[in-house]
Amino acid sequence: MLRRWMQAAAVCLLAVMMIGANDSTRFNRIGHEMICVCGCGQILLECNHVGCPDSDRMIGELREQVAGGGTDTAIMNWFAAKYGPTVLAAPVRGGFDNVAWIAPLAVFLLGTVGTAFLIRVWKLRSGTKVPVVVAGGGNVTGDALREKIRRETEY
Numbered sequence: 390m391l392r393r394w395m396q397a398a399a400v401c402l403l404a405v406m407m408i409g410a411n412d413s414t415r416f417n418r419i420g421h422e423m424i425c426v427c428g429c430g431q432i433l434l435e436c437n438h439v440g441c442p443d444s445d446r447m448i449g450e451l452r453e454q455v456a457g458g459g460t461d462t463a464i465m466n467w468f469a470a471k472y473g474p475t476v477l478a479a480p481v482r483g484g485f486d487n488v489a490w491i492a493p494l495a496v497f498l499l500g501t502v503g504t505a506f507l508i509r510v511w512k513l514r515s516g517t518k519v520p521v522v523v524a525g526g527g528n529v530t531g532d533a534l535r536e537k538i539r540r541e542t543e544y
Contacts, residue, residue: 416455419464420448422479426472447472 420434427443429436433451436444447468454464468476
């Protein structure tokens, strides 16, 4: 009985995972990961300026590539080889392009650590008590110093 329930659960899980696993969703996903090369800077499937010389051709090429059955990475690599790496909306992970993914995080973490270190140094520095030497001679501390400051700042 338990085995039947496990099989039914596996079938339901596969059915849920396969919902929407068709070429049109794949086409939309890949098309939203590319930039139109006409210079508008918009996502390929959302390029909407009138008379765009490139978006219709690129969308047709994308349809052909998806229908051809290539993997997503192969399709992205094909477009990057034909139009250059600027066609990709986000850099591909691998090689030198890892810097584009790692650098912002590293700068943020270094900035956070540096700020925390600076605040700690300031806090430690402000915690040290330095005796105040009054110009008139002698060490004045506490209430005597406050009284002298009050008298000197009165109008």
